Amino acid sequence: MDHDYPYSLETLAVRAGQERSQFNEHSEALYLTSSFVFDNAAQAAARFSGEEAGNVYSRFTNPTVAAFQDRLAALEGAEACIATASGMSAILSLVMALCSSGDHIVGSTGLFGATQQMLATMMPRFGIQTTFVAQTDVAAWEAAMRPETKLFFLETPSNPLTEIADIAALVSLAHRQGVLVAVDNCFCTPILQRPLDLGADLVVHSATKFLDGQGRVLGGAVAGRKVLTDEVFKFLRTAGPTLSAFNAWVLLKGLETLQIRLEAQSAKALQLATWLEKHPSVARVYYPGLPSHPQFDLARRQQRSGGAIVSFTVKGGRAEAWKVVDHCRLLSITANLGDTKTTLTHPASTTHGRITPEQRAAAGITEALLRIAVGLEAVIDLQNDLQTGLSLL
Numbered sequence: 001m002d003h004d005y006p007y008s009l010e011t012l013a014v015r016a017g018q019e020r021s022q023f024n025e026h027s028e029a030l031y032l033t034s035s036f037v038f039d040n041a042a043q044a045a046a047r048f049s050g051e052e053a054g055n056v057y058s059r060f061t062n063p064t065v066a067a068f069q070d071r072l073a074a075l076e077g078a079e080a081c082i083a084t085a086s087g088m089s090a091i092l093s094l095v096m097a098l099c100s101s102g103d104h105i106v107g108s109t110g111l112f113g114a115t116q117q118m119l120a121t122m123m124p125r126f127g128i129q130t131t132f133v134a135q136t137d138v139a140a141w142e143a144a145m146r147p148e149t150k151l152f153f154l155e156t157p158s159n160p161l162t163e164i165a166d167i168a169a170l171v172s173l174a175h176r177q178g179v180l181v182a183v184d185n186c187f188c189t190p191i192l193q194r195p196l197d198l199g200a201d202l203v204v205h206s207a208t209k210f211l212d213g214q215g216r217v218l219g220g221a222v223a224g225r226k227v228l229t230d231e232v233f234k235f236l237r238t239a240g241p242t243l244s245a246f247n248a249w250v251l252l253k254g255l256e257t258l259q260i261r262l263e264a265q266s267a268k269a270l271q272l273a274t275w276l277e278k279h280p281s282v283a284r285v286y287y288p289g290l291p292s293h294p295q296f297d298l299a300r301r302q303q304r305s306g307g308a309i310v311s312f313t314v315k316g317g318r319a320e321a322w323k324v325v326d327h328c329r330l331l332s333i334t335a336n337l338g339d340t341k342t343t344l345t346h347p348a349s350t351t352h353g354r355i356t357p358e359q360r361a362a363a364g365i366t367e368a369l370l371r372i373a374v375g376l377e378a379v380i381d382l383q384n385d386l387q388t389g390l391s392l393l
């Protein structure tokens with residue numbers, strides 16, 4: 001893409017990162033190859049040593065993966081991006097690349113279940129400790145800082161309670177002590193929120209979710225300043241949690257419709273949240289696009305809309321929540337989110353089932369809580385499906 005003026009996000013989502021082969025294909029080419037051929041022995045040596053730029057082996061780089069990385073970097077306004085096999089491998093690669101034994105991380109109690117599990121139970125074996133604090137309490141992040149703190153890791157809005165972290169406030173706190181800030185931008189995607197514009201050093205993605213958007217493949221990415229992503233690349237090329245070329249190609253196609261999907265799904269989520277909030281069997285709705293959200297003003301400043309995730313508690317406990325789930329015929333009972341098909345989960349017994357009851361309580365995940373990831377179906381059909389169970393409470 002040769003141009004001397006900045007393109008809009010929706011243009012970048014369709015065009016950025018594509019490099020045509022000698023065949024001039026219109027759609028992005030899928031390079032299913034594990035290795036690349038060299039012209040001669042000297043070139044092989046130069047490519048292996050890094051003296052000459054170019055593809056060597058698909059654990060390191062692959063043109064289809066590179067196209068996805070460049071497109072996502074353009075969308076996030078990042079200097080560089082490294083794609084990984086899943087969202088969790090993106091988070092693992094980031095921590096392994098940038099933290100060493102003796103380092104300390106501050107993360108939020110609302111982090112994704114597997115992220116919490118990794119930081120709380122696996123990383124201490126490698127000498128990396130994490131303190132978990134409330135997402136919304138900047139003073140608690142400050143109090144948790146130690147001289148050896150290396151990284152703030154946050155996820156906003158959080159899953160499933162949609163708590164908002166004040167990215168700019170946490171960045172200014174972290175940067176005073178040279179601490180890096182990484183933001184898991186899974187729920188908003190660059191269409192609704194660009195953490196790097198607010199000063200964050202790194203953005204992490206589970207591309208499995210909205211970036212694919214159609215529930216097909218696993219993928220992940222770390223984007224940010226090149227000095228930092230270069231470290232992530234060094235880890236990836238040696239340790240191997242690489243994104244497959246096939247998945248990268250699927251994700252490239254997903255990015256092309258990211259903006260229209262996110263806008264449509266957010267609009268439907270707001271309608272559904274508004275309906276749920278008035279429902280007599282619903283105790284509370286968690287949605288950043290509703291004025292009742294405790295951080296509505298911050299969300300409005302930081303995000304372009306409330307996003308596609310709506311959580312709510314029913315009146316009652318696990319039995320009542322499960323009754324709503326079990327009477328749904330349209331909403332899919334599945335762990336994924338960010339799909340065009342609306343999904344419904346009971347976090348306390350599924351996605352957040354492996355963390356301890358204490359961690360769950362600290363994160364506010366009650367037995368009455370349900371999470372909906374709104375897709376592209378008609379809102380009236382979603383309401384009717386939920387109404388069946390809700391009307392029995």
Ligand SMILES: *Cc1c(COP(=O)(O)O)cnc(C)c1O
Nearest residue numbers: 086087088112184186206208219
């Ligand atoms: C799903 C998810 C992850 C993990 O991604 P995978 O692709 O499943 O490994 C990380 N963070 C958030 C917020 C997620 O929703």
